[in-house]
Amino acid sequence: MxxxxxxxxxxxxxxxxxxSGWSRRPDAGRVDLPVRIYTLGRFSIQLHGHALYSRQARQRRPVEMLQALIALGGRDVGIDMLAHALWPDSDGDLARNNLEVTLHRLRRLFGVKHLFTLHDQRLSLNSGLGWxxxxxxxxxxxxxxxxxxxxxxxxxxxxxxxxxxxxxxxxxxxxxxxxxxxxxxxxxxxxxxxxxxxxxxxxxxxxxxxxxxxxxxxxxxxxxxxxxxxxxxxxxxxxxxxxxxxxxxxxxxxxxxxxxxxxxxxxxxxxxxxxxxxxxxx
Amino acid sequence: MENYIVRIYRRDSADPTKVAGVFESVEQETENTFTNLNSLVELLATDCPDRDPIED
Missing domain, CATH: 1.25.40.10 (Tetratricopeptide repeat domain)
Incomplete structure (x- = not known):
């Protein structure tokens, strides 16, 4: 160098x-956003400063969809790609149907309008609302x-x-x-x-x-x-x-x-x- | 589908078959090391016994 x-x-x-000794203090940027998602070394979700994610079985699929969405880039992720990632053994229509149902549950879990946007068959996690x-x-x-x-x-x-x-x-x-x-x-x-x-x-x-x-x-x-x-x-x-x-x-x-x-x-x-x-x- | 992670830690610039690394089977959560390309191929060949034949 x-x-x-x-x-x-x-x-x-x-x-x-x-x-500073590698403090656990997270990145200070955008503390104002309602949703904060931690994926590095742990997984937790904070909604308006309170822990959201519990490991209840009914939340497993929606949360997995969120994790996959982040892993695949988080923005403009093709829903066919996402469906295939999550339901690789299901045929296209079934996987797509599963995705729609799970996305509905994911939106309900957060209750934050426009957090997940779907345009032209592409799903995004809105970085204006979620960190x-x-x-x-x-x-x-x-x-x-x-x-x-x-x-x-x-x-x-x-x-x-x-x-x-x-x-x-x-x-x-x-x-x-x-x-x-x-x-x-x-x-x-x-x-x-x-x-x-x-x-x-x-x-x-x-x-x-x-x-x-x-x-x-x-x-x-x-x-x-x-x-x-x-x-x-x-x-x-x-x-x-x-x-x-x-x-x-x-x-x-x-x-x-x-x-x-x-x-x-x-x-x-x-x-x-x-x-x-x-x-x-x- | 089978997923593996291969990490190369040492390469011999004079002999490209001499590579040392770690071979990780993601699903089985096992980790093995290799010290040349042959042993890497061997790990790949023996890791999953229930494999369908590949047609020509």
Whole structure:
């Protein structure tokens, strides 16, 4: 990443931003919306600030439709596609009929007019009335994509701190990971996870380049919580620990990497990782 | 339909058949590892015994 190492001035300015410690505070945007839907690491619905979703059997299908609608993009989702996702073994007419009945129940469950709009056989969850954590996450990722190439600019770095904190706070776990293994959920779940992992490395490199090794290390550790087999994260973490004189932590990171790679794949750490390890020895 | 997630963690640039990764069967909630393409194919071939034949 072509981040320019700026002056101490930049570092001082930037380091005034606190590390919040991945608070569970959700994205602060659009708190005014009547509906808030949490899908990352959990599933819950808030309607006018009160929990709506209970796991009653009669709510199962409408809620599943809502989840599938979100997973398939949430806006202008073709109802045939949605019906096929939810009733893959039913023929077209039956699946369509099921969808109409379930949509009616879903609308009744929320009781918010125009929350679900159907135009030209396409169903949308109205983002003017409903907030979804996964959507907010994706918007932040897109915002970060625009900011990361400009990370030499102190103002951009300040924005990146805020965006990074919000991204991490939003991503409390994989999309609907405890709710479903349905086909329709997989692609979206993996896409979000992949974006997070890419951004952890991207953000981490920015923090490294401006000398905030502690913040960078915290990002890499978070990445390893999500995927403990990603060797690149161990490499960056070892560098961060080495730069802050925490050789014990660096050794621990290397040993964990070595152990997990051996356990899972029967392989040794890559030459790059081994070179980093060698650099730790006095 | 069967759903799998394949994650690749290591590739050998000199030998493309050498790949290390995790093979996850979504429905069966099982996870296996592979260290080359042959073992990945083997996992795919053995994961689901009740498979209809594919006609030519």
């Amino acid at each position: 072509g981040v320019n190492l700026e002056s101490r001035h930049l570092r001082r300015q930037y380091q005034q931003q606190p590390i 979804v954590d996964a959507w907010s996450f994706e918007r932040l990722v897109n915002h970060a994509d625009r900011l990361l190439p400009q990370a030499g600019n102190p103002e951009v770095v300040r924005q990146l701190v805020r965006v990074g904190e919000r991204l991490m706070a939003l991503y409390q776990g994989n999309f609907l990971e405890r709710e479903t293994t349905s086909t329709w959920s997989l692609s979206f779940r993996e896409r979000l996870r992949s974006k997070l992992m890419r951004h952890i490395l991207g953000f981490g490199r920015v923090w490294e380049e401006i000398g905030d090794w502690e913040r960078a290390a915290s990002y890499y550790r978070r990445g390893l919580e999500i995927d403990p087999l990603t060797e690149a994260l161990y490499q960056r973490l070892i560098i961060c620990c080495r730069e802050t004189g925490q050789h014990g932590d660096a050794m621990t990171a290397y040993q964990r990497c070595q152990t997990l790679l051996a356990q899972h794949f029967g392989i040794q750490p890559s030459p790059i990782t081994q070179t980093l390890y060698s650099s730790l020895k006095p």
